[in-house]
Amino acid sequence: MGDPETGPVSADGALPPVPRRGSELVLLAAGLVTVAATLLTASLSVTGGAEPVLGLYLAVLCAGALSLHLLLRRVAPYADPVVMPVATVLNGLGVTMIWVIQTTRAATAGEHGDADRQVVWTVVGMALCAAAVVAVRRPQRLTMYTYVIAGAALLLLLLPLSPLGHEVLGARRWIGLGPFTMQPSEFAKVLLVLFLASYLGRRREVMALVTRTVRVGRLKVFSVPRARDLAPMAVGWGLAILLLVGTRDLGTSLLLFGTFLAVLYAATARKSWVLIGLMAFSAGAYAAYLMFGHVRNRVDIWLDPFDEEVYSRPGGSYQIVEGVFALAEGGLTGTGFGGGAVQEVFAADSDLVLVSVGEKLGLTGLMAVLLLLLVLAERGFRIALGSRDWFLKLTALGYAFLTAFDVFIVLGGATLLIPLTGMTAPFLSAGGSALMANWVIVGLWLTISETARRPRAGGAERDPATEAVRTRALPPPPPEARPG
Numbered sequence: 001m002g003d004p005e006t007g008p009v010s011a012d013g014a015l016p017p018v019p020r021r022g023s024e025l026v027l028l029a030a031g032l033v034t035v036a037a038t039l040l041t042a043s044l045s046v047t048g049g050a051e052p053v054l055g056l057y058l059a060v061l062c063a064g065a066l067s068l069h070l071l072l073r074r075v076a077p078y079a080d081p082v083v084m085p086v087a088t089v090l091n092g093l094g095v096t097m098i099w100v101i102q103t104t105r106a107a108t109a110g111e112h113g114d115a116d117r118q119v120v121w122t123v124v125g126m127a128l129c130a131a132a133v134v135a136v137r138r139p140q141r142l143t144m145y146t147y148v149i150a151g152a153a154l155l156l157l158l159l160p161l162s163p164l165g166h167e168v169l170g171a172r173r174w175i176g177l178g179p180f181t182m183q184p185s186e187f188a189k190v191l192l193v194l195f196l197a198s199y200l201g202r203r204r205e206v207m208a209l210v211t212r213t214v215r216v217g218r219l220k221v222f223s224v225p226r227a228r229d230l231a232p233m234a235v236g237w238g239l240a241i242l243l244l245v246g247t248r249d250l251g252t253s254l255l256l257f258g259t260f261l262a263v264l265y266a267a268t269a270r271k272s273w274v275l276i277g278l279m280a281f282s283a284g285a286y287a288a289y290l291m292f293g294h295v296r297n298r299v300d301i302w303l304d305p306f307d308e309e310v311y312s313r314p315g316g317s318y319q320i321v322e323g324v325f326a327l328a329e330g331g332l333t334g335t336g337f338g339g340g341a342v343q344e345v346f347a348a349d350s351d352l353v354l355v356s357v358g359e360k361l362g363l364t365g366l367m368a369v370l371l372l373l374l375v376l377a378e379r380g381f382r383i384a385l386g387s388r389d390w391f392l393k394l395t396a397l398g399y400a401f402l403t404a405f406d407v408f409i410v411l412g413g414a415t416l417l418i419p420l421t422g423m424t425a426p427f428l429s430a431g432g433s434a435l436m437a438n439w440v441i442v443g444l445w446l447t448i449s450e451t452a453r454r455p456r457a458g459g460a461e462r463d464p465a466t467e468a469v470r471t472r473a474l475p476p477p478p479p480e481a482r483p484g
Contacts, residue, residue, distance in 0.1 A: 021073045024081035028069055031085045032062055035092030042100050045338035053112060054099065057119050061092050064126040071130050076450035079133075080383055083449075086376045087442045090427035091122055091435070093369065097356055098349045098430045105343040114349065114430055121432035125439030132443025139447055143391050146198040153191035156184035160249075173249040183433035185252045189402065190437055190444075192256060193263070197394035200267035204390060250288060250295060251421025255406055257281050262401040263394050302419040319345060320413075320420055323352045326359040327415070334362030349430040351422050355414050370407070373426065377404040383445055387452040396448050399441045 039054045065088045072079050099115035136142065142149070159165060164175040174181045261277040288295045300310055305317035305324075312318075326342035329335060340359040342348050348356045358366040380400025387393040403426055413420035424434045 019077035020081035021069070021077055024072070024085060025069060027082060027085035028065055028088065031089035032058075032065065032092075034089055035061065035096070038093060038096050042096050042337040045336050046100060046103050053115075057095055057099070057115070058092075060119055060123060061088065061095070064088075064123055068126055068130055071133060072446065075137075076133055076446055078450050078453040078455075079446040080379055080449040083376065083379050083383075083442055083445050084129075086372055086379070087427055087439070090369070090372055090376070091125075093357075094353070094425075094428035094430075094435075095119060095122065097353055097360070097428065100337045100360065101343040101349045101356060104338065105348075117432065118430055118435070121435045124432070125436040128436055129439040129443035129446075132440055133447050133450075136444065136447045139392060139395070139444070139451055140389055142194055143198045143201065146195060149191050149198070150195040153188040153195060156188040156191070159184045173252070180432075183431070185249055186433040186437040187440075189252065189256055189259075190399075190440055193259065193398035193402065194395060196260060196263045197391050197398055200263060201389075201391035201394055204267040250285075251409060251423040254281075254421065255402065255409060255423065258405050259398055259402045262405075263398045266397050267390070267394055298419040298421070302416060305416065319347065319352070320416065323348075323355040323414055324416070326355050330359040330362045330366075332362050332364060334358075334360050334365055336360065347422075350424055351410070351420070351429070352414055353425050353429045354411055357428075369428070370411075373403070373407050376426070377401075377407075380445055383449045383452065387448060389451075392448045392451060396445060399445060403438075403441070 036058050039058055040050065043049065043051045043054050065084070068084055072084070095115055095118050098118050099112055102112055102114050159175050160173050162175070164177075166174055166176055166181075173185055174183055257277070261274055264273050264277070265271070289299060297315060301317040301320060304310055305321050307317075310317045311321060322345045323342070326340060326345065329340055329342075334340075337360050342352070342356045342359045345352060345355075354366065354369070357369050361368075377400050380396055380403060384393045384396035384400060387396060406423060406426055409418065409421055409423045410425045412418040413423070424431055426438050427435065429435075
C-alpha cells in the first residue's frame with residue numbers, strides 16, 4: 001500500500017520516480033529546432049533558397065517524433081527522457097548530410113532520391129520503435145525464447161549465403177528483395193545481444209564461480225568455465241562468427257565479437273575471459289587475412305595508404321586518402337554545406353559520413369555530433385545501471401557498447417587508427433537496415449528503462465515468467481545441504 005499523497009511506493013520502499021515526459025518534450029523541441037536550422041542552412045548554402053522538399057522532411061520527422069512522444073506518455077511514462085530526442089536529432093542530421101552530398105555530387109546534382117528513401121526508412125524505424133515499446137511491455141518474458149532468438153539471428157546471418165544474397169566490394173552481406181536491398185546482419189546483432197543477455201543472465205554465477213584452473217607447473221595462469229556451461233553459447237557464437245567470415249563481413253564480426261566480450265565480462269567480472277577472447281579473435285583475424293584477398297587489401301591500405309601502387313589499384317586507398325584530405329580541409333569551422341569536395345568520394349554518405357560531417361562542419365561540428373553519439377551510449381549504460389534484473393541490465397549494456405564500439409570502428413577506420421571495415425555510423429549513414437535496427441534498439445532501451453523505473457505497490461504480484469527463469473537459474477543445493 002502507498003501513501004495517498006505520494007502514491008504507491010517502489011518495491012524497496014522508496015518514493016517512486018517522477019515521469020520525465022515534460023523534460024523529454026523540451027529536449028525534443030530543442031532537437032527539432034536544431035534540425036530545422038540545419039536543414040535551412042544546408043538549403044541556403046547549396047541552392048540559395050529554401051527547398052520545399054526539406055520542409056517535407058522536417059514535417060515527417062516532427063510528426064514521427066511527436067507521435068512517439070505521445071505514445072510514451074501513455075504507455076511508458078517512466079521511460080528514459082533523453083534517448084528518443086537524441087536519436088531524433090542524429091537521424092535528422094543524417095538526412096541533412098545525405099541530401100547535401102547527393103545534391104552537390106556532380107553525377108547526381110539536383111537529385112535527392114537517397115534522402116527520400118532515408119526519410120521513408122526513418123518512418124519505418126520509428127514505427128518499429130513504437131512497436132517494440134508496445135509489444136515488449138514485460139521485456140523479461142523474452143528470456144523464455146532464448147534459443148528461438150538465437151536461431152532467428154543465425155538464420156538472418158545465413159541469408160546472404162542463399163540465392164537472395166549478392167556481393168559488393170568483396171563482402172557478401174546484402175540480400176535483394178525486389179528493388180530494395182537489406183543487410184540482415186543489422187537485425188541479427190539486435191537478436192544476438194538478447195540471446196547473450198538471456199543466457200548469461202541465467203548462468204553468470206555458475207560461469208563466474210565454477211571454473212577449471214589452467215596451470216603451468218605450479219603457476220596458476222587463468223581459469224576457464226566448465227565445458228557444459230560454455231558449450232551452448234560457444235556453439236551459437238562459433239556459428240555466427242563462421243557465417244560472418246563466410247560472408248566476409250568482418251566489420252560486423254569485429255563489432256559483434258567485441259560486444260560479446262563486453263557482455264561476458266559484465267556478467268562474470270573475470271578478466272581471463274577478455275584475454276581468451278582477444279587471443280581467439282586475433283587468431284581468427286589472422287586466418288581471415290591469409291584466406292581472403294579482400295582482408296589483405298584492407299590491411300595493406302591501413303599500413304601504407306599513401307603508397308602509389310596501393311593508392312592507384314582498383315579498390316585501393318583512394319577512398320581513405322581522399323577522406324583524410326577532406327577532414328584536413330574542414331579545419332576547425334568547416335567548409336560549409338556548399339563547399340568542399342568530399343561528396344565526390346565513394347560512400348561519403350555511408351562509410352565516411354563522419355568524414356563528411358568533419359569537412360562540412362569542421363572539427364567543431366564533428367565533436368558536437370560525436371558528443372550526441374556519446375550521450376546516446378551513456379544513456380544506454382545508465383539504463384543498465386538502473387536495472388536490477390540481470391537480463392535487462394546485460395541487454396541495455398550490450399546495446400550501449402554496440403553503439404559506442406560501432407562509432408569507434410567507423411571513426412577509427414576513417415582516421416587510419418584501424419583498417420576501414422565498411423561499417424555505418426548509428427542514425428547518420430545512408431541505408432535502411434542499420435537505421436531501422438537502431439530505432440529498434442531505442443525502443444528496447446525505452447521499455448527497459450520503463451520497467452526499471454516504474455513504481456510498484458508493496459507486495460505487487462511478480463511476473464511468472466521472471467520467476468520461472470529465476471527458478472531455472474538457481475543451481476541445486478549440494479547433497480550435504482539438503483534437509484534429511
